[in-house]
Amino acid sequence: MWPNALYAIALMLLSPVVAYRMFRHGRYRRGAPQKLFGLSVSEARVLTQGRPCMWIHAVSVGEVNLLPSIVAELERFDPETRVIISTSTDTGYDLAVQRFGTDRVFFCPLDFTWAARRTLKHLSPKQLILAELELWPNLIRIATENGVTVSVINARLSERSASRYQQFAKFLAPTFARLSWVGCQDETTRDRFAACGTATKRLSVTGSLKYDNAPTTRDTDSVAKLANWAGVDPWHQIWIVGSTQSGEEAMAINIYQSLRVNHPELRLVIVPRHKERFDEVATLIQDVGLAAHRRSCGPSSGLASWNNDTVILVDTIGELRDWWGVGQIATVGGSFGDRGGQNMLEPAGYGSAVSFGPNTRNFRQIAGDLIDAEAAVRVHDQTELEAFVRRCLDDIPAADALGRAAKAVVKKHRGAIKRTVNSILARQDDAANRRAA
DSSP: OHHHHHHHHHHHHHHHHHHHHHHHHOTTOTTHHHHHHOOOHHHHHHHHTTSOEEEEEOOSHHHHTTHHHHHHHHHHHOTTSEEEEEESSHHHHHHHHHHHOGGGEEEOOOSOHHHHHHHHHHHOOSEEEEESOOOOHHHHHHHHHTTOEEEEEEEOOOHHHHHHHHHTHHHHHHHHHTOSEEEESSHHHHHHHHHHTOOGGGEEEOOOHHHHHSOOOSOSHHHHHHHHHHTOOTTOEEEEEEEEOTTHHHHHHHHHHHHTTTOTTEEEEEEESOGGGHHHHHHHHHHTTOEEEEGGGOGGGOOSSOOTTEEEEOOSSSOHHHHHTTOSEEEESSOSSSSOOOOOHHHHHHTOEEEEOSOOGGGHHHHHHHHHTTOSEEOOSHHHHHHHHHHHHHOHHHHHHHHHHHHHHHHHTOOHHHHHHHHHHHHHHHHHHHHHO
């Protein structure tokens, strides 16, 4: 029962921060009963609709974005089993509802024994599948003790996290040992899971689902609608700066101010990572004398003519993937501070000229694949980023070549969805055979 005590201590220590964010930004309030006490019988019935189910947990937006193709394939091969989705954040929940509907999305219980046990009892899933890695010792233990196999898909494990887990191996090694199967993004991740306690026979290298989920063409209705809303003209060169953290928007705005006079074709779109910063970023744009045209104004409030004194601020959730397709130049945020980077494969799949900052530890393999293939550019500060954008504007053939190389990298690494689905279904068949025996 040691996790319960640790969680209680952590909640007490963090309670001032939690309270501030609840009252200041409205975070953590939604789904509180499901998080604290687990699913009720009636909630479980709505989710399962009386059918056998498979439970996939995706912590937030990035993990939810991995799932549509996986879910579609699982249901194609096993139409009798209903796939239900849990998530931990408000933004992840909203996106999951958008992707899968309200009747099969819920907030994952916190890792207290009573919440995990109640949820598993009422759902009785065939499998519990964790996207990337959400290490919940109670949930994993209770699931396996009740005959529910636990798998991890698109698994990644940083050197720092693996080292920390090994320091507490006495407590955490049993959790890793209980995992039935782990589909790792690369060989390094497989070695780290093994070092943390997962049996090597349960580890496979499937590649990254992000390659399979990356877009392959701009010729879609969703991209076209955004381009029309933005008032895009063929002569525009559009710079998308997405998944930004504090400090990155100001850097982009400063660069835009520097370049737009001599490059009247340049346009800027900023997509902050967190919704509580939307107003702050709008103020940053306005403080330098530019107009902030907010996406939340709705479909009827687009730009008939997009002048270069207007910056588009995407203050909505779940649209970044399509916005990457509107632009020719892309800078992936979360990579200039300590966040560790965000997914750079979406702009790469569109064939954009992709750049990102020095810190991409969360996407180390993917960033390395792109850099090694000369399919993206790593910049270290505002000066280098400005030079990158200027070169894309001055040397369009070079920018196009960078984009073509990025598309080639994405195409080369596809195939993880098929390998992942086959392994999940194999685990399900094995479990069914054991029950029959």
